[in-house]
Amino acid sequence: MDETWRPDPDRHLSLLFDVFALGQRVRTLVALAMAGSELRPDEYAAYSVVFESPGITMTAMARELGMPVTTAADYVRAMQRRGHVRREHHPHDSRSYVLSLTPAGRSAHRAASTAFQRAHRALLDALAPLTEETVRGQLAAVADGADRAMDTVRRRRTVIPHEATRP
């Protein structure tokens, strides 16, 4: 009964809200396409980073995924429990590890990939004549802005001592 409901144009939701809702929307799309798959959409993203960059460190993985290292570490632990990721000492830094998918991990990624590609193709078709390159460029500008904004917020917080060391 609320098919006719439309957002009030005087609302004050922000760009930050739009990014959140877009992320949810795309998650819902991918979850729909990947229904019955072994991996959730967010897990597929984490697997994809390691698949595309074997030998990546946890820090770099977290940066790629836009999340704190502690959150990326949660994903890696779940992958380890499934026997899907291998941790090896960093060749140039023995305190650090590099990650790569095991054969079972690559197989799980490949299986989920077919379903994921359905969502990807449907989105590209829906966006035409906008190209993927154009839209990725627009999103990259916002992501770069978010990185700079994080630096600003962190710098301001360094005034408050116990928050200053947060990564």
Place this chain on the structure above:
Amino acid sequence: MDETWRPDPDRHLSLLFDVFALGQRVRTLVALAMAGSELRPDEYAAYSVVFESPGITMTAMARELGMPVTTAADYVRAMQRRGHVRREHHPHDSRSYVLSLTPAGRSAHRAASTAFQRAHRALLDALAPLTEETVRGQLAAVADGADRAMDTVRRRRTVIPHEATRP
């Protein structure tokens, strides 16, 4: 030690990945600004929809947030447990409910809003000379595409339930 690590330009991460990573990045930014706040960034988004559109239905709330109704219902239940939302019968449809924040809910939203605005302002400053309006327009085009893509994926799933729709 991996300050010099840069993504391999031959990687095949997609627009869908970029949306996911942007959502994570903005979540990390907002969480940083909102550290110590009563609400998480995603909860703040849910509160904001009800705050800006008092009397909204759960269906409309879910659509605004880009999530399935079942997920929106989880947020509403958490808000109810805190006494932050009121459910009343829809004036024209007694099977349905409309939502509004209680005084305590508005107060929690307002308290979180100050911290949220720090993240918002920092992002707008970082994006300049791009305006919020421009970027919101770009994101809206992707969100509309995602909605159309969901229709496509749903339609294909009803015709051929299994794997036959592989692109």
